[in-house]
Amino acid sequence: MQPLEFFKLLADETRLHSVLLIAQEGELCVCELTTALNETQPKISRHLAMLRKSQVLLDRRQGQWVFYRINPALPDWAKQNITHTLEQNTALVQPLMSSLCSMGDRPERAAACCP
Amino acid sequence: MQPLEFFKLLADETRLHSVLLIAQEGELCVCELTTALNETQPKISRHLAMLRKSQVLLDRRQGQWVFYRINPALPDWAKQNITHTLEQNTALVQPLMSSLCSMGDRPERAAACCP
DNA sequence: ATTTGACATACGAAAAAACATATATATGAT
C-alpha cells in the first residue's frame, strides 16, 4: 500500500466515514453503513468496493449480509493513521452511529449499539 | 482542521511529497522543492498555496526565498499521521532529496543535505 | 420455482481537481 493511494482513498467523505465507523465498530454490514451515512446503497457499495480492491477493507459474507472490517495486514503507518484520526475525532463518528439506533429492520448484531 | 480536508490535501502526489520532504528536512524553499520533485515552479507554488491556506504549512520569507515548514499548531492526529507515514516510508522521500544534491545554484542551506 | 431483500456492477452525465501557460509581484544586484 502506497501512501498516495491510501490518502486518496480517505479523501472522500463516504469512504473516510465508512473506514472510521468500521474501525470503531470492528465490523459493519453494507445496510448499516447505508443507514448511518444516509446514502444510497449503490453509492456505499461502490466506495466499499474501492476500499476492498485496495485491501484497506476485508469482506465476509454471512447469509444475505456482507460485513466489512479493517484489513489487519495493513502496514502499521496506515493503521496508525486510522487509529489516531478516529481517537481524536470521536465527535465526527458518534452522531453517525447514533442514527443506526433508530433503524427498524437490521441485522441483529446492530442492536448491540442501541442500549 | 477536519480529517476530510487533511486527507484531501495529502491525496495529491505533489502535495504529499512536498509535505513529507518538508517534514523530513524541517524547512525547504520553493526552488528546492521544484528541483527535488522535478516539477515546474508554478505547479509547486500552486500546491504549496493550498497547503498554506489550509494551515498545514507556514511560510517565511528570507530575502528572495520563501521557506515552508510544517505548522506546529496542527492537531496531534495530523502531525502524527505525517510523522508515522514519513518514518515508515523513508524509501519514498530519500531518492527525492538526493536529486537536490546535484543542484548547481541554490540557497546555501541546501548544501547541508549534500555530504 | 418465484419472490424478496441485500449487495454489486455498469454506464453516461456532472462535478471537481489538476494542468500548462502567461503574467504579476517582490527582492536584490548592477
Next chain:
DNA sequence: ATCATATATATGTTTTTTCGTATGTCAAAT
C-alpha cells in the same frame, strides 16, 4: 532605474473523480 531571480496568481483546458440510475447477482424464504 533596469535587470535578473524567486515566487505567486490568473485563466482556460484537460483529466480525474463522483454521481444517479438501471440492472445484475446471490442467498433465504415461501
